[in-house]
Amino acid sequence: MADKNIMHIDLDTFYVSVERKMDARLKNKPLLVGGTSDRGVVAACSYETRGYGVHSGMSMKLARQLCPEAIVIRGNAGTYSKHSDEVTEIIKEQTPLFEKSSIDEFYADLTGIDKFHGCYKLASEVRSKIIKETGLPISFGLSINKVVSKIATGEAKPNNQLMIEHGHEKQFMAPLSIKKIPQVGDKTYQTLRHLGVRRIHTIQEMSEEMLINVLGKNGSLIWRRAQGVDNRPVIAFNERQSISTERTFDNDTIDVKKLKSILIAMTENLAYQLRRGDKLTACINVKIKYSDFNTYSKQMRIPFCSADHILIPKILDLFDKLYNRRILVRLIGIRFSHLVSGHYQINLFEDDESALNLYSALDKIREKYGDRMVVKAAGMEAKTIGRMVNPFNGLPPVVLAHRKQ
Ligand SMILES: [Mg+2]
Numbered sequence: 001m002a003d004k005n006i007m008h009i010d011l012d013t014f015y016v017s018v019e020r021k022m023d024a025r026l027k028n029k030p031l032l033v034g035g036t037s038d039r040g041v042v043a044a045c046s047y048e049t050r051g052y053g054v055h056s057g058m059s060m061k062l063a064r065q066l067c068p069e070a071i072v073i074r075g076n077a078g079t080y081s082k083h084s085d086e087v088t089e090i091i092k093e094q095t096p097l098f099e100k101s102s103i104d105e106f107y108a109d110l111t112g113i114d115k116f117h118g119c120y121k122l123a124s125e126v127r128s129k130i131i132k133e134t135g136l137p138i139s140f141g142l143s144i145n146k147v148v149s150k151i152a153t154g155e156a157k158p159n160n161q162l163m164i165e166h167g168h169e170k171q172f173m174a175p176l177s178i179k180k181i182p183q184v185g186d187k188t189y190q191t192l193r194h195l196g197v198r199r200i201h202t203i204q205e206m207s208e209e210m211l212i213n214v215l216g217k218n219g220s221l222i223w224r225r226a227q228g229v230d231n232r233p234v235i236a237f238n239e240r241q242s243i244s245t246e247r248t249f250d251n252d253t254i255d256v257k258k259l260k261s262i263l264i265a266m267t268e269n270l271a272y273q274l275r276r277g278d279k280l281t282a283c284i285n286v287k288i289k290y291s292d293f294n295t296y297s298k299q300m301r302i303p304f305c306s307a308d309h310i311l312i313p314k315i316l317d318l319f320d321k322l323y324n325r326r327i328l329v330r331l332i333g334i335r336f337s338h339l340v341s342g343h344y345q346i347n348l349f350e351d352d353e354s355a356l357n358l359y360s361a362l363d364k365i366r367e368k369y370g371d372r373m374v375v376k377a378a379g380m381e382a383k384t385i386g387r388m389v390n391p392f393n394g395l396p397p398v399v400l401a402h403r404k405q
Pocket of ligand 1: 012013014104
């Protein structure tokens with residue numbers, strides 16, 4: 001199989017960069033973006049704060065104590081979504097095949113573009129164009145596969161680029177910390193550190209069996225990644241990728257209260273599926289089929305989101321605009337599309353840690369007892385919310401299929 005050329009692209013401290021673009025006075029100053037109350041959470045922090053031990057996910061209170069001179073800004077999901085779209089458009093124009101893996105991260109498959117150095121030229125041009133047209137700093141890594149390129153991007157940062165020549169993958173990774181392998185989480189890191197493993201080099205020298213003995217089946221994956229092996233393809237970003245649910249009524253209904261109650265339950269369920277798969281949606285759709293079999297649907301672009309309390313009013317609003325024939329309804333359905341990876345924290349800038357903890361607690365209950373255990377009182381009337389298949393193309397929902405990723 002011919003070697004591939006995969007580019008990994010990552011916007012540097014994305015939320016911080018967008019804030020600085022909008023207000024140049026924030027440049028070179030220590031900056032925290034997130035919930036601004038003492039109980040808020042840091043969603044992003046500038047490089048200037050890192051030396052103080054600040055990192056994203058930390059409570060805003062602690063971050064302020066560690067770095068008292070930091071400027072604190074409340075994030076805005078709408079603004080970041082807009083800038084993410086601009087970058088996406090440029091990458092779409094410039095590369096033959098790309099995957100949007102999160103709001104600020106992309107992979108592009110440049111295989112077939114001339115020779116390797118032709119790829120490096122193209123990758124550099126894409127980066128320059130993004131910097132020029134959006135004013136946002138961005139880094140890339142280029143190599144034969146996703147994992148090596150992602151690690152290369154990390155080494156290139158901030159605002160730089162790095163190409164790993166074919167055949168040099170192991171050598172490039174050897175001196176790096178095992179923490180740089182994306183599949184090594186906190187727990188795996190601690191396990192390996194207790195065994196005295198610190199550098200990727202040590203894993204490269206171990207046998208695959210030995211790592212499987214220590215880490216279980218995840219050991220095999222991590223061993224292969226440490227060797228610079230990764231066969232995952234770049235999956236074309238498709239705005240039509242979606243999850244959806246629908247409900248056909250045994251008896252056609254005109255009971256609006258019941259219809260809304262079902263929509264709420266459906267939204268909660270799909271939003272939970274998004275969070276479980278660490279996904280966000282940027283487009284929502286409501287569909288109604290009337291008793292005469294005529295079907296209507298209405299959709300709306302929204303800032304990247306997976307939080308019920310934001311999605312539910314928007315879904316109900318779409319329904320109100322759509323449901324105007326006042327005749328019996330045979331089926332209702334909702335669909336979330338424009339899916340990317342991302343954490344629901346993006347929707348909680350204005351809220352405090354307790355809101356974040358509430359989502360996480362509710363999702364844990366759903367995980368343990370099934371996803372109908374927790375429903376809002378308004379959704380209680382919906383006893384079943386229908387099958388989890390895509391009413392638009394008949395395929396199973398994307399997030400369910402990929403939730404193990
Ligand atoms: Mg980034």
